[in-house]
Amino acid sequence: MHPSALPLVLIAHPDPASRELIEAQVRALQPGARVQASADGASVLAGEQTQAADLLIVAAALSDMRGLDLLRELRRRAPARRASCLLVDAEADSASVREALPLGLSAYLTRPLSAEQLGRRLRSALPQASEQAAVPPLSDYLHDRRTDNQGAPLLADIRAAVAQCLRADRCDLGELEESFAGEPQIAARLISVANSAANYQGAACQSLAHALPRLGVKRALNLVLSLAIQRNARLADERLLRQARAATGQAQRAAELALWLAQRLGLDGESCYTAGLLQNIGELALLRVLQDWLDAGGELDEPTLERLLAEHAAGFGSALRAQWRLPLGLRQLIAAYYALGAGVFSREALLLNLTRQLVELPEGQAPASLADERAVRLLRLDLALLDDAPLIPARS
Structure with missing residues (x-):
């Protein structure tokens, strides 16, 4: 399988430690995944202009915008493409959950993230390989x-x-x-x-x-x-x-x-x-x-x-x-x-x-x-x- 055919996961989270934890879990569950991680929404939007993500993992509060606004903009740009989305928030109050519902989230995670909780959600959200990937030349x-x-x-x-x-x-x-x-x-x-x-x-x-x-x-x-x-x-x-x-x-x-x-x-x-x-x-x-x-x-x-x-x-x-x-x-x-x-x-x-x-x-x-x-x-x-x-x- 060519590298470009491997699933692409975009992570947007302002905290470096949380980004590393999420990326580590993604790579452990899907070794071939391509992972792009950033602290802001602008980088995700720039990347999405040329590549279609298979999974988005977004913090509710980014360094430059709200996570919900980022997801809303991605949905607006490509309404036919429904990539899986996980939103990470400090607390899941009823108002925030109601605002997120129209975006079709795969999961709404609350902090602090536990490795067990994150792993369980990722297993269901990550795309499953439909074929055995061919080994590329060394x-x-x-x-x-x-x-x-x-x-x-x-x-x-x-x-x-x-x-x-x-x-x-x-x-x-x-x-x-x-x-x-x-x-x-x-x-x-x-x-x-x-x-x-x-x-x-x-x-x-x-x-x-x-x-x-x-x-x-x-x-x-x-x-x-x-x-x-x-x-x-x-x-x-x-x-x-x-x-x-x-x-x-x-x-x-x-x-x-x-x-x-x-x-x-x-x-x-x-x-x-x-x-x-x-x-x-x-x-x-x-x-x-x-x-x-x-x-x-x-x-x-x-x-x-x-x-x-x-x-x-x-x-x-x-x-x-x-x-x-x-x-x-x-x-x-x-x-x-x-x-x-x-x-x-x-x-x-x-x-x-x-x-x-x-x-x-x-x-x-x-x-x-x-x-x-x-x-x-x-x-x-x-x-x-x-x-x-x-x-x-x-x-x-």
Whole structure:
């Protein structure tokens, strides 16, 4: 089935956490669905000029108009097309329900949304596939998903951690940071949301430790839960899972080493840690997309897997960091991990480049052997510091 033949779901909701929860449920129930989410009605109307949605999920109050007015305008534009509509409101008072009745809603949901309630309504509203979708060529599939993917998988049982926090009498930000610090996907998404227009508070947020106070415990937990319920949040294929564990372990080693070096040099340790943690998130995102490919009926052998990781991981990473609008400074540190081009670099960028060289140092080779490397010379490091660096071995 061509991608354009897959069902299109338009989500209009002003709250980013609610949008993510709804999108996660849609993708879990209808993996092939195309989902477009926005905070305002104008974006939906613009999209509807060229594409016919199969399902509309609209909040009663948008940033630029009432949800009922948006649905009314869509009905006026295409009276013959009766896409399913779900309206999400703070309360279902009798006047609001009477006003919505002529629009032929499939459901009228009240906040706060529960995953169970939303899932039940979506199951009845989402169009059911009438045929088994053909598996597209792998090259086309990866091209389409490079700029439309959900990011990295989660390796820990995050839902259990979230549930434990929700059951606790109190859960502070320090506990959340400790629980989620080793998950690249969670760190990146919370940083991204914390830097969104609604949360922006001057200086860009560069780390999980900076993001959590802006978001607060409740919102952070809701965001993490929306990540945990997404389709393939945890990989099912053992080969992909092994690769993901190795990649996450390498990222954790890089993050811890970057933090250690930054602390000794008096540099920004949190930003260096985050850049080390996120430097290979493209590889992780690609593994998750390949799990979707296998679930759709595709086949994948080990040599092909290795080739795809070598050819596509960097592109997936670049697209993902841009999609999440991570701060420019953080993206520059991640880029410096792999290469130093021409120009002037911050000391943190040089440190990240050195971190990669230390992480990739062949077994038995002393760190001081890097004395002539550009990053070492520009940082003017004492070689004794390199010999003291904690080269954490890879976990088998």
